[in-house]
Amino acid sequence: xxxxxxxxxxxxxxVTMPALVIKILLAVFFGGLIGLERGQKHxxxxxxxxxxxCLGAALTMVLSxxxxxxxxxxxxxxxxxxxxxxxxxxxGAQVINGIGFLGAGTxxxxxxxxxxxxxxxxxxxxxxxxxxxxxxxxxxxxxFGFLLILITTTIFNKLGAWVIANARNMDLYVEFDRMDNxxxxxxxxxxxxxxxxxxxxxxxxxxxxVVIGAVISMGLPKNExxxxxxxxxxxxxxxxxxxxx
Numbered sequence: 522x523x524x525x526x527x528x529x530x531x532x533x534x535x536v537t538m539p540a541l542v543i544k545i546l547l548a549v550f551f552g553g554l555i556g557l558e559r560g561q562k563h564x565x566x567x568x569x570x571x572x573x574x575c576l577g578a579a580l581t582m583v584l585s586x587x588x589x590x591x592x593x594x595x596x597x598x599x600x601x602x603x604x605x606x607x608x609x610x611x612x613g614a615q616v617i618n619g620i621g622f623l624g625a626g627t628x629x630x631x632x633x634x635x636x637x638x639x640x641x642x643x644x645x646x647x648x649x650x651x652x653x654x655x656x657x658x659x660x661x662x663x664x665f666g667f668l669l670i671l672i673t674t675t676i677f678n679k680l681g682a683w684v685i686a687n688a689r690n691m692d693l694y695v696e697f698d699r700m701d702n703x704x705x706x707x708x709x710x711x712x713x714x715x716x717x718x719x720x721x722x723x724x725x726x727x728x729x730x731v732v733i734g735a736v737i738s739m740g741l742p743k744n745e746x747x748x749x750x751x752x753x754x755x756x757x758x759x760x761x762x763x764x765x766x
Contacts, residue, residue, distance in 0.1 A: 527661060534658030536586050548572075548579035548655045551667045552648050555674065574623065574645055575652035578616045582656025585612035613653045620649045644674060685765075689741050690718075695754060696734045696762035703735055706754060713753065716740040736766065 533540040549572050556571025624642030647670050654663040695706060703722065710717060718738040725732045741750065747765060755763045 530658075530660050533660070536583070536590050540658065541583060544579050544583060544655050544658070545576065547660070547663070548575045548652050551575060551651060551655070551663065555644060555648055555667070555670055570623075571645065571648050574620065575648045575655070578613075578649040578652025579656035581612050581616050582653050586657070613657075616649055616653060617646070620646050640674065644670065686747055689743070691739050691741055691747055691750065692766045693737045693739065693750065693754070694734060694762070694764045694766050695737065695760060696732055697757070698733070698759040698761070700733055702757070702759045706735075706757070706760070707737070709753060709757075710737065710739060710750070713745060713750065714742050715745065715750070734762075 533543045552571040552573075552575025553568050555575075556568035624645050627638040627641045627645070647666070651663050651666045651670065654660075654666060697703065697706065700722070703720070707717065707720065716739060718740060719736075720738075721736040723734055725734065739750075741747070751763050751765065754760060
């Protein structure tokens, strides 16, 4: 058996009431902290959702350990007579499979052809895995995983925004009054020595009428900035919305 990295935590890896309390509290705390960051960004899954997912995964692993212990002690004679066998890893596998429906519910494709919710779905899946590690008493892995998940959703989110803002490729979503306006928008973009790769238009019925939008994929020259392009397009009277996606 592999030696634990933190020996003084060994008593809390067993199937005892103190260990159960530590596992449950740790799962709720770590899951809540990760969900807090998502909630601040008004994502579909917030602090409570992450808490429940991580807690449920931890309880699943505690249950699997408890049943394995019972089958080797109290239920030994009954299990051998009936031929009952258990594989504790199967409980965790069902958690990983079951978390899929939650993740799928957070992923949407907007009218701007923009996919949203992937980070939230991945966070829920990772939170469930972290809960399994906590429930199994693998605290070293759970703590390390928690720190990496938190770093990924905070620091790397800011880094990703900086990379996108300084990238030479740009996807711009524009809403305007009439389809005839698109020609002038494209001509303005080309006059800035910007290369257009693709234009995807759509019409969408809303309560205030029909909204016409276009997703324009383009390549910017070195001396051009994303903000300047957006500012140039937004000056048209018929343009109602300009957003980078």
